[in-house]
Amino acid sequence: MPHESNDSDLNHRERATLQAVAAGGAEITASCEPDLFLDGLACCDQATAHRLARRGLIAPAFEGKPGQRVPAVLTEAGRAALSVPVAA
Template sequence: MPQASNDADLNHRERATLMAIAEGGAELTSSCEPDLFIDGLACCDQATVHSLARRGYIAPAFTARKGQRVPAVLTEAGRAALGLAATAAA
């Protein structure tokens, strides 16, 4: 599992991307280097998206077939980086 970096390591673009995902309407493609779509439009900074995924801040909501779009979610580390409360386990 990817290791989350120190929250201070996040730049403005990374924080903005995390906030967009937190607001909902974001999807990731299921792949080793996921692409992000927000409200159906491709994110223009896929390098940031790939970095956030590798560092463990974002993930697909569930496992899907390769290339399929699935809802994007913040991991516990991603929520912590934004100072959001942890979600209750279902």
């Protein structure tokens, strides 16, 4: 079960990574420890990306084949952590 989070328990790097995913252009690999790519480049802190995925704050937009890059999105919990409005 994903860990519930709010903005106060995110460090600066986690918040910045969530903001980058929210801005668009992020991809995540389909795997149990997904890697994150921002604008086509590997995220410099994969440990943070793994933490955000395990906590249920970022996720693939759809299920891909193992190892495939798919668009990354903020989950409802990720949007709440950043206070991003939910799209209707």
